[in-house]
Amino acid sequence: MKLKTKIGRPRAFDTDEALESALQVFWRKGYEGTSLTDLTEAMGINRPSLYSAFGNKEDLFRKALTRYAEGSVSFVRNALEAPTARGVAEKLLYGATEMMNDPRNPPGCLMVQGALSCSETAEPIRQELAARRAAGQAKIRERFERAKKEGDLPADANPADLARFVSTVMQGMSVQASGGATHAELRRVVQLALRVFPG
Amino acid sequence: MKLKTKIGRPRAFDTDEALESALQVFWRKGYEGTSLTDLTEAMGINRPSLYSAFGNKEDLFRKALTRYAEGSVSFVRNALEAPTARGVAEKLLYGATEMMNDPRNPPGCLMVQGALSCSETAEPIRQELAARRAAGQAKIRERFERAKKEGDLPADANPADLARFVSTVMQGMSVQASGGATHAELRRVVQLALRVFPG
DNA sequence: TGTTATCTGTACTGTTCGGTATTGAAAGTA
DNA sequence: TACTTTCAATACCGAACAGTACAGATAACA
Secondary structure, three states: OOOOOOOOOOOOOOHHHHHHHHHHHHHHHHHHHOOHHHHHHHHOOOHHHHHHHHOOHHHHHHHHHHHHHHOHHHHHHHHHOOOOHHHHHHHHHHHHHHHHOOOOOOOOOHHHHOOOOOOHHHHHHHHHHHHHHHHHHHHHHHHHHHHHHOOOOOOOOOHHHHHHHHHHHHHHHHHHHHOOOOHHHHHHHHHHHHHHOOO | OOOOOOOOOOOOOOHHHHHHHHHHHHHHHHHHHOOHHHHHHHHOOOHHHHHHHHOOHHHHHHHHHHHHHHOHHHHHHHHOOOOOHHHHHHHHHHHHHHHHOOOOOOOOOHHHHOOOOOOHHHHHHHHHHHHHHHHHHHHHHHHHHHHHHOOOOOOOOOHHHHHHHHHHHHHHHHHHHHOOOOHHHHHHHHHHHHHHOOO
């Protein structure tokens, strides 16, 4: 669908780079805190170029969010493949500390920082973020259910509760990082959280 | 200073009720997501009345925040007086579950939901919230330091880390509540978090 | 070398934002 | 009753918001 005839004036900017710049701005300021002027300045393009390449502000945010999920958050996929439930939790939580304190990016997690509370007009974005968080948590729960079947988690363990616990800690870490918590501080939080897991 | 002569037309609205209404709106929509129109409609007063009684939007938010800290968050003060570190953690975390799921209020915690990410103009509010969260965490740390001296926490315990852990879980719970987590679900998260505390 | 399709840049749209000038109403004081 | 003080309500301000019309520029195609 991008393979149409190449007739006409070619695009003068790299859409991938522009999307990455937009992602950075949304990550730092949140959906509502970001203006189109913020975006066009960071992306180095004009408004009509932005609209023709990405649709409107909401479309652009969703595209940036997808890029984020497939980029910075890809560590989650690997974490879920760890051999034990404790290993999964370790990789998730330590992975989160690195992601949320990467000096190349704003602190915290876009799925938390993007739109926790907002006006009615941004409500669809808020819900999209909540749905993505819930989907991630469900993936963790499924992994823990498997771990329980495999005897890797004790028989009295509750996979849903453990998944929610891990999610809650990661989301709290986003708030902490946004408030200036250092990488070392978050790692010590993770060490404590991991006491909940056998192994 | 409110006891000046009562000359002149008296105020036609209850400032306390109006402030409570403003708090509810800020709590639900966040600082930037709330417009002056949202506020005046909820408070049942006109703009000039709002400005004369509360100053500008930022002043009003700070007043609402103080009301919040002295009202809904007052359970923290009681929690810190529990006899043991574990008791403190229990009261903090279970208190948070009730506060964040009180059907009379929006879900979550205003100090988290108010302004996690925002534009430059709201940056002072963002920092105020971060400072208040840090102050609360410091209070918990001091309480845990005392517990360690009293032998109530083991000698190898790190009060600062434990305080950050409890804060992190509470902040994560705010995100969870904002996403629709139920009271029972949050209570089970708390049960897991409390495994970190001896007793 | 035209023609056509697409992009870029300027300048603009209507709307909403936070904040205020102004006028008239309502109370206490004399 | 006349006066002073304070509040309430309308109507407005300039600025910023998301989004777009339009004209000029640049490429592939015939």
